Amino acid sequence: MKMRGRIWKFGDNIDTDAIIPARYLNIWDPQGLAAHCMEDADPEFMKKMRPGDILVGGENFGCGSSREHAPIAIKAAGIACVVAKSFARIFYRNSFDMGLPIFESPELWGLVENGAEIEVDADAGLIRIVGAAANPLKIPPFPPFMQELIADGGLMNHIAKGRTK
Template sequence: MLDNIIKGKAWIFGSDIDTDVIIPGKYLRTTDMQALADHAMEGIDPEFSKKVKKGDVIVADDNFGCGSSREQAVLALKYAGVACIVAKSFGRIFFRNAINVGLPLMEADVQCSEGDEVEIDLLQGTVKVNGKVFHGNKLPDFLLEMLTKGGLVAQRKAKKNSQ
């Protein structure tokens, strides 16, 4: 289930972080979510999976998740413990894959340093860091509802079970 307020330590990444560095291709054949998590961001920071803690937040520049349509990139981050990704912009397919698996994200231009405490309010579309408030793009209600249910599959299952 999704919390409307997400608080976590910031991990900073730049622009054009593609799915190949989020989860390198040699790990795509596994269906073991822990194996994916163990190699999250390996292409850019080989130690990331050892340092990231459950509830941490990725803050990035433009075009985070560009490249291929591999859903494993989103799954690797989710199972590594990343609670939310904030970026100036996202690769289109990565954005939808994140929503589909229940990983919250927000488009916002946030200025912070690695290790800063970041507070994301998904309902308001804001990010607070060091007393400053950054306004982002609030997700449409239907996507927030999908995230609240845990993603597309969980939402569909819940709907089917309620009929």
């Protein structure tokens, strides 16, 4: 899996209320949620972003509520993947469960500005900053079980394959 896209940079502790405010939780259709993606972090975000763009977060991305509406909104908006210094745990498991690619990189945030282009090579475990001379950044590999979830296309498919027994 390789993704190349323009990045949108956010700070530490981006909570799920910022990703998808609770006032929209009376919606569960993915496209309906996507219309409000990142609204309370950047009200103009959906006007500015293009499908294939990448979110870059600081520490504890996705903290707060367990709402799976958050990764659903990000994925349905067309965001290719999220790269953060660290993820809050429910957001982390939700992303694997429902198939939003996420990657941990403690270094990337400090090396890129908004609008930079990056290439994420999930198979090689590398992130390249397009046009930068620096060596590619290593993505710490995910545990084998998380890789199985990704390969199976999420938790429900994984269960359907009878692999949890």
